[in-house]
Amino acid sequence: MPRYTPEQLQKRNASPWTRVQGILAPIQFLIFLAGLTVTWLYTKGTITDFAWITTFVTLKTFMLVLIFVTGGFFELEVFGKFAFAHEFFWEDFGSAIAMIVHISYFILFWMGLEQHILILTAYLAYLSYLINAAQFVIRLLLEKHNERKLKAGRQE
Numbered sequence: 001m002p003r004y005t006p007e008q009l010q011k012r013n014a015s016p017w018t019r020v021q022g023i024l025a026p027i028q029f030l031i032f033l034a035g036l037t038v039t040w041l042y043t044k045g046t047i048t049d050f051a052w053i054t055t056f057v058t059l060k061t062f063m064l065v066l067i068f069v070t071g072g073f074f075e076l077e078v079f080g081k082f083a084f085a086h087e088f089f090w091e092d093f094g095s096a097i098a099m100i101v102h103i104s105y106f107i108l109f110w111m112g113l114e115q116h117i118l119i120l121t122a123y124l125a126y127l128s129y130l131i132n133a134a135q136f137v138i139r140l141l142l143e144k145h146n147e148r149k150l151k152a153g154r155q156e
Contacts, residue, residue, distance in 0.1 A: 017074035
């Protein structure tokens, strides 16, 4: 079932926030890969400075919040709601969970918990992002499929 009405599809394609999301999403993915790699290398003993883990969780959290806010502007422009529009409810829900897990890293850090707990939390944060990113990619692929079917139907 298509997510966009023809009017919403036109708004989506004309929105500058669509382009912003298209730029920010791959940057966030690269930060995710770098952060996951640094965390894994730390657990293997290749990297010994724990500050690198916190640095990448910080960068990843910043990108997650930035994409959520700019995505909110997109949803407002296209669907009339800043967040949790019906068409993006589950993706926004996944983003909220990912933000909670990312932010919990800092709460645990400030509480002075042991590094192994922080490392597990960093892995959970990256996993929550990966699941949320998969939600968006799957929905994007489904929507592109629906758009192709719609165009093919018009050409017949």
